[in-house]
Amino acid sequence: xxxxxxxxxxxxxxxxxAGGRAQTSEERTAQYFAGVRQNPPLLLSFLRDMxxxxxxxxxxxxxxxxxxxxxxxxxxxxxxxRTASTLLPPxxxxxxxxxxxxxxxxxxxxxxxxxxxxxxxxxxxNWNRGEGSGHDHFFATFDKFQLAAINRVGSQLAEVxxxxxxxxxxxxxxxxxxxxxxxxxxxxxxxxDDDFSxxxxxxxxxxxxxxxxxxxxxxxxEETKQRQILRCGxxxxxxxxxxxxxxxxxxxRGMPPEGVFAQILLxxxxxQADSRFVGLNLVxxxxxxxPMRDFKLHxxxxxxxxxxxxxxxxxxxxxxxxxxxxxxxxxxxHIRESVERGHAERIGHGVSVMREDDALGLLKEMASRKxxxxxxxxxxxxxxxxxxxNHPLPTYLSRGVPVALATDDEGVARSDMTREYLxxxxxxxxxxxxxxxxxxxxxxxxxxxxxxxWQGDFQMVPVCxxxxxxxxxxSPACQKFLEGSERASMxxxxxxxxxxxxxxx
Numbered sequence: 170x171x172x173x174x175x176x177x178x179x180x181x182x183x184x185x186x187a188g189g190r191a192q193t194s195e196e197r198t199a200q201y202f203a204g205v206r207q208n209p210p211l212l213l214s215f216l217r218d219m220x221x222x223x224x225x226x227x228x229x230x231x232x233x234x235x236x237x238x239x240x241x242x243x244x245x246x247x248x249x250x251r252t253a254s255t256l257l258p259p260x261x262x263x264x265x266x267x268x269x270x271x272x273x274x275x276x277x278x279x280x281x282x283x284x285x286x287x288x289x290x291x292x293x294x295n296w297n298r299g300e301g302s303g304h305d306h307f308f309a310t311f312d313k314f315q316l317a318a319i320n321r322v323g324s325q326l327a328e329v330x331x332x333x334x335x336x337x338x339x340x341x342x343x344x345x346x347x348x349x350x351x352x353x354x355x356x357x358x359x360x361x362d363d364d365f366s367x368x369x370x371x372x373x374x375x376x377x378x379x380x381x382x383x384x385x386x387x388x389x390x391e392e393t394k395q396r397q398i399l400r401c402g403x404x405x406x407x408x409x410x411x412x413x414x415x416x417x418x419x420x421x422r423g424m425p426p427e428g429v430f431a432q433i434l435l436x437x438x439x440x441q442a443d444s445r446f447v448g449l450n451l452v453x454x455x456x457x458x459x460p461m462r463d464f465k466l467h468x469x470x471x472x473x474x475x476x477x478x479x480x481x482x483x484x485x486x487x488x489x490x491x492x493x494x495x496x497x498x499x500x501x502x503h504i505r506e507s508v509e510r511g512h513a514e515r516i517g518h519g520v521s522v523m524r525e526d527d528a529l530g531l532l533k534e535m536a537s538r539k540x541x542x543x544x545x546x547x548x549x550x551x552x553x554x555x556x557x558x559n560h561p562l563p564t565y566l567s568r569g570v571p572v573a574l575a576t577d578d579e580g581v582a583r584s585d586m587t588r589e590y591l592x593x594x595x596x597x598x599x600x601x602x603x604x605x606x607x608x609x610x611x612x613x614x615x616x617x618x619x620x621x622x623w624q625g626d627f628q629m630v631p632v633c634x635x636x637x638x639x640x641x642x643x644s645p646a647c648q649k650f651l652e653g654s655e656r657a658s659m660x661x662x663x664x665x666x667x668x669x670x671x672x673x674x
Contacts, residue, residue: 241320243274308552339411622660
């Protein structure tokens, strides 16, 4: 049989298998994906190349790998407590003798034992369950490398963008306390007031507007550094230059109430003043004393300020809990309260959802209101010990709750988005169409500006419905629509990437 006859026979077989019609490129891709599911190297290769849309749950500091922190600390001439692996300000002992307890970080470059010690202390590398709490080790890393973060925001942004591009992402919503907690300090200075309206006016008149102005200026400077590091605008530009980054102002909810209120207020004000900020989120471990004690108070703050700034988007960490981490009553209401009182449009983690009161009713409400859950499989395993059948991802899927995969703290966890997709595919036997849907959901439920490319269940809007992503050409009417919507243009770009991937199969 000649090559042309062989090709014809193979095509006929494909048509017969597809029930008398030629398979679509998506169906052929799904068939290939199913065929390599039991071949981890080929599965990894496929998922590395797969377009993944956006990462909606990623913390800036937690996204940086320990090797980078060592470089940043060395460049800033920082020291380290050899016993605790915690960074310290200079002066350092530059002798690099192994007996000194305050060596310069540069010493680690000539001492592989010391270098590896820092990486293990500043990340989850080499951690195992027999050595103690993953939760405690994970969150302890931040205080250890925090000093290196102060002057290196631009470098951090560059690393996040470059890795996102390598992961075939297009968009990142980055959680970042962009004011370096100045608003919390202002809140502590001006003090608490039980009257939210009066406290808001006191903070705005007492210096919060100045904090807002400084925050925007700081971000201007750091984004300039980011572009310089990535060589944006040059012939040698890093692929990270093509990543769209927006910010969620990151509220540190472990602070005293007046500090938390000031941060939340700044978050709302920033979104109104600067288009780079698209929403806010409350962070720090949900199980810590202050976040547990003040949880309902924080929801009241959000409820009040949402009434004044109704267009500002909110995503909230909720349900990043497991049985035994807190008393049972602490597991019964955080997700529901975040949705109903905190006005969350997305929930981060949502691991303890089945411990909520009327859990099935809550899932029905989330599905009806299209509240997306940001699924962070690797960190949920490391921090909470929740994985496999114990994770609610299959439950969310079966109940129609929208979900998207996210990295959370990929540097500390030694992960990336490709690993999250691999973990989802292997642990839950998800199909290519299911993973593709998650990627689409990430942009659909992002806080990008403008109308969606989709209506209903991922049916393209009429103005673009007759256009085809295969050749990238669009009609004038569709082009005008895309140019008028940041969201739709990003979604169209994702469809182009899917078309390119599927054309291979």
